[in-house]
Amino acid sequence: MKKIVSFILVMLAIIPLTALTSRAADCNLTIGASLHPYYSWVKNIVGDTAKVTTLIPPGSDPHTYQPMPADLEHLQGLDVLIINGLGHDEFVNPMLKATDHKDLKIINTGKGLPLIPSFTQHYAFEGNKNKVSYNSHTYIAITGAIQQIQMIARELGKLCPAQATMYKKNARAYAKKLRKMLSAALAKIDAIDTNTLRIATVHDGYAYLFQELGIEVAAVVQPRHGIEPSARQLQDTIKRIKRAKVNILFTELDYKKQYVDIIFQETGCRIYSLSHVSKGEYSKDFFVKAMQKNLDDIVQALTEATTAK
Amino acid sequence: MAESRTPEKVYREVLVVPLAARREALALIIIISLIVLLMAFRFSLVSSVDSRESLKTYQLSDLYLKNQAPTLYRSLLGVVGDIMDLREENGSWPDIALLKSEALPPFASNFLPIGLRGFVWERHASKGWVDYFGVNGDVASAEKEGADPLENSFILRIIDLQSEDHPHPHLGQDNDPAMRFSSQIWMNPQVVDYPTESLVERGWKWIVSAGTPSGGNADAVISEQPGE
Numbered sequence: 001m002k003k004i005v006s007f008i009l010v011m012l013a014i015i016p017l018t019a020l021t022s023r024a025a026d027c028n029l030t031i032g033a034s035l036h037p038y039y040s041w042v043k044n045i046v047g048d049t050a051k052v053t054t055l056i057p058p059g060s061d062p063h064t065y066q067p068m069p070a071d072l073e074h075l076q077g078l079d080v081l082i083i084n085g086l087g088h089d090e091f092v093n094p095m096l097k098a099t100d101h102k103d104l105k106i107i108n109t110g111k112g113l114p115l116i117p118s119f120t121q122h123y124a125f126e127g128n129k130n131k132v133s134y135n136s137h138t139y140i141a142i143t144g145a146i147q148q149i150q151m152i153a154r155e156l157g158k159l160c161p162a163q164a165t166m167y168k169k170n171a172r173a174y175a176k177k178l179r180k181m182l183s184a185a186l187a188k189i190d191a192i193d194t195n196t197l198r199i200a201t202v203h204d205g206y207a208y209l210f211q212e213l214g215i216e217v218a219a220v221v222q223p224r225h226g227i228e229p230s231a232r233q234l235q236d237t238i239k240r241i242k243r244a245k246v247n248i249l250f251t252e253l254d255y256k257k258q259y260v261d262i263i264f265q266e267t268g269c270r271i272y273s274l275s276h277v278s279k280g281e282y283s284k285d286f287f288v289k290a291m292q293k294n295l296d297d298i299v300q301a302l303t304e305a306t307t308a309k
Numbered sequence: 310m311a312e313s314r315t316p317e318k319v320y321r322e323v324l325v326v327p328l329a330a331r332r333e334a335l336a337l338i339i340i341i342s343l344i345v346l347l348m349a350f351r352f353s354l355v356s357s358v359d360s361r362e363s364l365k366t367y368q369l370s371d372l373y374l375k376n377q378a379p380t381l382y383r384s385l386l387g388v389v390g391d392i393m394d395l396r397e398e399n400g401s402w403p404d405i406a407l408l409k410s411e412a413l414p415p416f417a418s419n420f421l422p423i424g425l426r427g428f429v430w431e432r433h434a435s436k437g438w439v440d441y442f443g444v445n446g447d448v449a450s451a452e453k454e455g456a457d458p459l460e461n462s463f464i465l466r467i468i469d470l471q472s473e474d475h476p477h478p479h480l481g482q483d484n485d486p487a488m489r490f491s492s493q494i495w496m497n498p499q500v501v502d503y504p505t506e507s508l509v510e511r512g513w514k515w516i517v518s519a520g521t522p523s524g525g526n527a528d529a530v531i532s533e534q535p536g537e
Binding site for chain 2: 112113114115116117143144146147150151153154168171172175176179180182183186187189190211212213214
């Protein structure tokens with residue numbers, strides 16, 4: 001009799017433990033990322049404990065992407081979706097409307113972030129001046145990225161409590177790595193006298209990054225990116241560069257060389273390219289590599305511009 | 310209606326009164342007005358709301374921070390998660406030395422632009438809350454000469470809402486019972502000592518972001534007690 005009682009007691013103790021363990025093991029989330037950085041961040045947070053997927057193919061431009069029927073099917077299979085929420089992944093909205101996925105947990109990375117207003121600078125022939133909107137490029141930065149990574153880790157931890165500590169730990173380790181990159185770049189920038197430099201960007205997507213580097217951007221010469229400038233717009237861009245007496249112009253990686261050459265011929269300012277961190281193969285290291293390249297290119301641009309003076 | 314007679318045949322002339330064009334025009338005007346009204350209504354729904362209108366007198370939108378203060382503000386916000394984790398791990402609010410050793414800016418100043426490295430930080434804590442008080446040791450010479458002060462003193466305040474001795478105002482638990490910690494960042498343009506009285510009464514401003522819950526819909530969640 002004693003044996004039976006002790007067997008029952010042991011079983012009673014084991015069953016809840018087994019249930020807990022299986023619940024933890026069952027927490028195999030399928031997480032979708034709307035943009036490249038979110039894919040990298042989530043991969044670094046969850047490791048191999050969750051399946052991380054993307055919404056659009058590697059070479060696609062999130063600004064112009066048109067969802068396909070297969071994308072909706074893919075969305076239906078997600079447990080969690082990480083979005084920008086500030087207008088950088090507008091293609092997600094019609095997809096969400098078209099599907100009836102009530103259990104989908106959406107993590108809006110833009111929520112709670114301090115945002116930089118982008119006072120949309122239109123061309124002279126365009127109307128709607130002084131309309132205030134917020135800069136959606138919160139992911140092209142280190143400090144902002146860390147805040148978003150921590151938020152994602154916390155939210156994922158709520159969904160998988162058994163893995164919450166691991167998510168937090170991974171997020172902290174990743175944040176440390178990112179901060180080291182920032183610190184190294186800052187140390188190099190310290191040695192450069194940036195006071196004499198006038199820096200401009202083709203659009204204001206790099207505002208968060210330059211702000212945390214303590215670099216003032218004198219002008220944004222073509223605020224809306226991803227557009228093919230017309231002759232008139234290019235002329236306007238050149239006029240803006242001349243007016244702002246710009247030494248360095250940061251363009252995007254895919255900014256056509258012919259425009260770069262024309263701008264250089266007309267203004268003489270040095271032109272460098274920065275990554276928009278939203279194109280290329282999806283990988284765990286994508287964000288670190290893209291941001292390291294951006295930091296290196298900024299340091300190189302500042303160094304060359306000051307030594308050439 | 311009029312009749313005309315000819316030698317051969319009799320024609321009956323019928324005048325057809327045109328449809329009421331005035332009514333048509335009126336209907337058109339009403340429809341256009343309705344469309345315009347609907348568009349205006351829709352626009353008002355989607356247009357950005359000026360959060361300044363819903364801010365308390367002791368709050369300041371982060372959009373109005375000057376110079377490199379936005380970077381410091383961003384940095385303080387970024388460290389909140391780490392501080393909460395460290396508190397949960399160690400059972401006490403982490404001190405400045407620990408935050409430095411964890412390479413957390415702004416306490417570890419080498420992660421900040423040179424203009425922000427002059428801030429000196431100290432911790433003031435109770436069981437249920439902590440203040441990380443930072444004051445700019447490298448106040449610009451222009452300010453020393455009497456120019457308008459910029460942002461020179463900051464407090465990162467984190468409140469454990471499960472404790473009983475937490476200060477006010479803060480984001481309450483009423484709206485989100487799952488909320489354990491509430492964090493806030495206060496700013497004073499002057500170089501000041503750590504305030505022992507109410508921050509509000511001492512002229513400090515609580516910085517709120519457009520995207521945070523303490524921003525746009527502040528009235529719904531902020532405690533009405535402005536004292537400490």
